[in-house]
Amino acid sequence: MFDMVLLCSQGKPNNAISSLRERLQDGVSKSSKNGPSKGTSGGKSRGKRQVKKDVVDLRTLLIHCAQAVAADDRRSTGELLKQIRQHSSPYGDGSQRLAHCFADGLEARLAGTGSQIYHSIMAKRQSATAILKAYHLYLAACPFKKISHFFANQTILDVAENATRLHIIDFGIYFGFQWPCLIQRLSLRPGGPPKLRITGIDVPQPGFRPNERIEETGRRLAEYAKMFKVEFEYHPIASKWEAIQIADLKIDRDEVLVVNCLYRFRNLVDETVVVDSPRNTVLNNIRKLNPDVFIHGVINGAFSAPFFVTRFREALFHFSALFDMLEANVPREHPERLLIEREIFGRDAMNVIACEGSERVERPETYKQWQVRNLRAGFMQLPLNPNIMKKSRNKVRSTYHKDFVIDEDSRWLLQGWKGRIIYCMSAWRPNWIDY
Numbered sequence: 001m002f003d004m005v006l007l008c009s010q011g012k013p014n015n016a017i018s019s020l021r022e023r024l025q026d027g028v029s030k031s032s033k034n035g036p037s038k039g040t041s042g043g044k045s046r047g048k049r050q051v052k053k054d055v056v057d058l059r060t061l062l063i064h065c066a067q068a069v070a071a072d073d074r075r076s077t078g079e080l081l082k083q084i085r086q087h088s089s090p091y092g093d094g095s096q097r098l099a100h101c102f103a104d105g106l107e108a109r110l111a112g113t114g115s116q117i118y119h120s121i122m123a124k125r126q127s128a129t130a131i132l133k134a135y136h137l138y139l140a141a142c143p144f145k146k147i148s149h150f151f152a153n154q155t156i157l158d159v160a161e162n163a164t165r166l167h168i169i170d171f172g173i174y175f176g177f178q179w180p181c182l183i184q185r186l187s188l189r190p191g192g193p194p195k196l197r198i199t200g201i202d203v204p205q206p207g208f209r210p211n212e213r214i215e216e217t218g219r220r221l222a223e224y225a226k227m228f229k230v231e232f233e234y235h236p237i238a239s240k241w242e243a244i245q246i247a248d249l250k251i252d253r254d255e256v257l258v259v260n261c262l263y264r265f266r267n268l269v270d271e272t273v274v275v276d277s278p279r280n281t282v283l284n285n286i287r288k289l290n291p292d293v294f295i296h297g298v299i300n301g302a303f304s305a306p307f308f309v310t311r312f313r314e315a316l317f318h319f320s321a322l323f324d325m326l327e328a329n330v331p332r333e334h335p336e337r338l339l340i341e342r343e344i345f346g347r348d349a350m351n352v353i354a355c356e357g358s359e360r361v362e363r364p365e366t367y368k369q370w371q372v373r374n375l376r377a378g379f380m381q382l383p384l385n386p387n388i389m390k391k392s393r394n395k396v397r398s399t400y401h402k403d404f405v406i407d408e409d410s411r412w413l414l415q416g417w418k419g420r421i422i423y424c425m426s427a428w429r430p431n432w433i434d435y
Contacts, residue, residue, distance in 0.1 A: 001129070002220070005136045006180040020140040021399070027331030058087055058099040059316065062106075066312040066353075069106055077110055090342070094327030098320055101346045105353030114354020121347045123206045128175050128216065130339065135177055137336040141329040143396045143404055144415050144423050148262055150395075151413055151425045152295045153182045154388050156258050157189075159293045163256035166194045169249060169289070171241060171282070172264030173200035176217040180224045187228035194256075195231040199249055203267075204238040211238045241268060242278035246288055259286050262297035263423065266364040272306055273358055283377040287430045294379065294428040300414075300421045301364030303352055315352045319345060321420040329401055367412050367424035380431035381411045389413065 004016040065080035081103055088099035108114040139146050160166045166186075170176070179198065186193040200217055204210030218234035225232030237244060251257065268279040286294055303314035322345055330337040351362040365373070371381070389408060396406045396415075405416035415423040 001132060001136075002180075005132055005139065006177055006224075008181045008184050017136070017140045020136065024137075024141055024330050024334070027334070028329060031331050058084065058095055059320070061087075062099060062102050062316060063309075063313060065103075065106055066309050069110055070308045074110070077106070081107060090338070091332065093332070094323040095320075097327075097341055098316075098323040101319070101323075101341065101349050102316065102353065104346070105350050108350060108354035114350060114356075115359040118347065118351050118355055118359070119206070121343065121350065124343070125205070125207075125212075126339075126343065128213075128220070131175055132177070134336045134339050134344075135175075137330065137334065138340065142325055142417075143400045143406070147392045147396065147406065147413070147415055148297055148423060148425055149178045149181065150392060151388055152178065152260055152262065152297070153185065154385070155293060155295055155427050156182060156260075157185060158385065159258065160186075160194060160256045163194045165197070165252070165255040166258070167197045167199070167252065167255040168258045168260055169199045169201065169291075171201050171259070171261035172267075173198075173202050173214065173217055175213070176200060176221050178260075178262070179221055183221070183224045183228050183230050183232075187230050193228075193230045195233070196225065197233040197235070197255065199235045199237060201237045201239070201241065201244065203240060211236060214238050240278070242281040244285070246285060249289065251289060257289060257291040259289060259291040259294045261295070262425075263299050265296070265370075266299050266301070266304075267361045268363075269358055269361065270304065270363055270365075272304075279373070280377065283374065283379075287378045290430050290432075292429070293382070294430075295425070296370070296374065296428060297423065297425045298367055298370045299364040300367050300416075300424050302366055304363035304365060312353060315349060317420070318422070319349055321417045321422060325403075325417040328403065367414070367421070367426075368410070370424075371410060371412070371426075374428055375431075378431055379428040382427040382429060384408055384411055384413060384426075 009015075061080055061084050065077060065084060068076040068080060084099055084103045088096045088103060090097055090100045092100075104117075105114070108117050135145070138144070156166075156168065168179075170178075176198075183196065186196060198218075198221060200214050202214050205213055214236040218236050221234060222232055235250065237248060265279065265282070268282060269277060270279050271277045301314070301318050303311045303318060305311045305314070323341065326337055326341065348362050351360060355361075374381070392413065393406050396404050403418045405414065405419060405421065407414045407416075407421075411426055413425040414421045415425075
């Protein structure tokens with residue numbers, strides 16, 4: 001299954017993803033004809049007008065409940081949570097699932113158990129196969145990951161066009177699903193592939209085997225390199241990012257150096273927690289590495305404010321778009337949809353709602369804030385490649401739901417749903433003129 005999902009289709013449709021997408025679309029259309037699924041508050045006798053009213057009420061109830069939690073009004077909070085629970089379900093429609101997820105966060109915040117619950121979710125060890133199935137679903141249902149990886153990999157191929165040695169430092173490598181396709185494409189390069197070195201960086205996993213996942217990722221990538229006859233070296237680093245020294249990265253100036261970080265900078269705390277923030281420390285270290293290109297993907301979010309109700313409201317808008325996107329593209333009973341909503345969206349929402357201080361690690365900024373931060377750290381932004389933009393637009397418009405957004409602004413590739421920008425990509429290089 002790994003090959004089927006992770007390898008490139010060489011310009012042809014990926015049959016595994018295309019067929020899954022068709023099944024998902026069929027399932028969604030059947031669900032919409034059959035009405036609300038079992039376990040929701042809406043029976044078949046309820047009209048569309050009533051269901052819509054429930055959706056509006058849920059959002060309002062959630063905001064009122066957040067205000068009550070912020071005021072430590074336990075009586076009102078209890079009453080509002082009771083109403084929310086009556087109209088929400090992890091198996092209902094997108095709005096009901098969102099409300100269930102946010103109610104869990106509000107309850108945890110009220111009880112002071114947010115960090116404990118978040119850490120217990122993080123401590124669960126999902127297998128690579130389970131995550132791959134969810135990733136497969138995500139590729140079929142929405143373009144976000146596919147376009148992000150295409151943008152990053154094509155940028156790398158362009159910068160390393162004539163390289164004999166290529167070193168990629170991947171901050172937040174996770175399972176490394178981005179790289180098999182790049183290895184495959186490097187193997188097809190006229191004149192042969194470069195020697196490839198990947199430094200995979202991620203935070204240590206909780207428990208007795210903190211390096212387990214990052215080392216497993218390396219073994220899997222080595223197998224792909226062997227399959228495609230690409231000379232390969234892998235260096236895993238399981239550490240807090242700000243603690244990594246430049247010497248740890250074994251930089252060789254004869255290599256083309258790429259730094260890649262897709263959507264994980266948001267987990268570094270900012271100046272509101274520590275004056276010398278890890279966010280700036282890591283950016284400064286990346287600049288000192290003097291990479292040929294720094295590929296930066298960010299979650300476009302404004303829910304890192306210190307004020308709880310403001311943060312809650314912004315998070316509600318952000319996660320509403322994500323749950324609505326899945327509702328429109330994936331059948332409700334699909335097991336991988338449940339995994340994504342519970343283990344990824346639910347985990348992140350729990351952290352935003354119920355954790356504070358250094359425990360609150362979900363701290364996204366808007367792409368315009370990141371633009372200022374990157375410029376201030378001494379980077380210059382590179383123009384978007386028109387060919388990448390054209391292919392990305394064509395892919396999204398020809399393959400995915402009409403409500404997906406793909407656009408560009410200020411040299412950022414923007415992706416979103418129904419007008420809300422969620423994922424943003426750009427490429428940077430150190431600007432030594434000002435230093």
